Amino acid sequence: MSIYFLDFILLSIGLYCVLRKRNLIKIIIGLIICEYAVNLFLILIGYKLNGRSPLFSPGMEIKNMVDPLPQALVLTSIVISLATTAFVIALAVRIYQKYKTFDITKIRRLRG
């Protein structure tokens, strides 16, 4: 149970980072931490202590297999977060070229 709690703390750190930091790069890092925490959570769902790989062959008894589905889910979610992260970093680079700063308090043209 405590390991889920630690994972939740990691997610909270990521959210704090997204909400409170003023540097674009730090916000992106916060986002990445959040994504890691959720991926870790998915892995923890399928994890079993001393579990074995979920391969079935004749003459083997089925017991204590790890759940393979969350691993497939995590692979998909990693690919998606890769796409998002690559895009948002490219965006940050373009913003720096236009505004000459990473400080979000100075990037405020839209309001009202």
Added chain:
Amino acid sequence: MNAHINIIPLFVIIPLAGAFLTSLIGRFCKKLSDLIGNVVTMTLFMFSLYAVYMANKFQVLVYEVGGWRPPFGISLVLDGLSGFMLVTINLIAFMITIFAINYMEKFTTKWKFYTLFLLMLAGMNGVVITGDIFNLFVFLEIASVASYALVAYGTEMDELEAAFKYTVMSSVASIFVLLAIGILYAYAGTLNMADLAGYLSQIPNAIVIKFVMILLIMGFGLKAAIVPFHAWLPDAHPSAPAPISAALSGVVIKALGIYSLVRIFYNIFGVRQEMLNIFAFLGVLSLMVGVLLAIGQWDLKRLLAYHSISQVGYIMLGIGLGTPLGILGGLFHLFNHSVFKSLLFLTSGSVEYTTGTRNLEEMGGLREKLPVTANTNFIASMSIAGIPPFNGFWSKLVIILACLQAGKPGYALWAVVGSILTLSSFMKVQKYAFFGKLKEKYTNLKEVPVFMTTAMIVLAIVCIIGGILILPGVERLFIQPAVDIVVQGAKYKDIVMGALR
């Protein structure tokens, strides 16, 4: 079961193939990317009409991807609600690609627009037809990532800032959704929606379900821009080029946000009164806050974006009432809002195309020079403000009647007040942009090119005749099947499982 079932995956395959082809060929031949984009969206629109016909005939069709039977494999489910959403999405997408033939000429990389737009379309169609909750998340992300790039399409200061805000907030929403799906899987051990509904109905009151519900309201609420989560929308939607604003405001927030909320909260979790009360309250809050913020705007597209928040509030209010009449009103308003809000954004695009400004104070008297734009904008404005006989009036009327029927006259009062404020706000648009004295610098304006006017006229015609859809007899064809599926609640699982046998 039958051969018609093979139509279901085509809604994802065709736009994906179109996006791939456009990205390969588009850079060499500009005209070909126009052709591919329009042929793809037109085909999808035809197919979606056929899908509604199929959904009426068979009630539910289930396609097993790769031959794996649910709940083990991914299934694609076509029912009344999916068919309704497919028609809405593909009608708007078709009109937008027609409009874009001329409008996007001013950008150098038109083929990139088509590639991203078709990807977004594939994602939205996928969200609507999937029967697997993790697959829903994957399609949600395909549509979202494409829409982030489309918001940043102009790559100027405003666009980049808006796209960054949108990306960060929407990614946080996706994280909440994924966490909720993970918890649901850990709890129920299945990802298939029908199977999940069956499992959850056995244990309705577990505390973990409440936690998952709150995560999902935050996640999909951010995607749908319901009021406490709306901050990104007024920046992101106006910054994109006009056809993309029309797509984002017209269908993306509905396919990703509202459809997912309805599907998950009605069909998976079953109807729960406390959740419906939250929906209705958030709806009323959105419709008032959105319209109050819209009144003070002078940027035409920003004003329209605030009205999107307000109109999404009406939809949420109708759906949150939970009565069949309320759901009918909510879904009908969803369709109508897609039509008239896309039309409004397209007309704002043609104003920007000719005059080069979005500021209402710099316009004036454009009615003389842009008759088609002015008249279609007038029709859409009257529609969104709820003036009979346009379609917006009928859906708002149904929502208000449903509020009274459900014993919530307070909500009905707020809906009426919101409608009056909307009218005043659009009176301002008409007065400053289209009526009044023509400014001297605009004496040489010409009406926009033919494809842009075609798209606007078709949408305006749908606005005028849209009220027919709710007449007794006609409603059975299009809206009532969708309402039936939503009203079924958790019985959805029996329908889907019944279709498998």
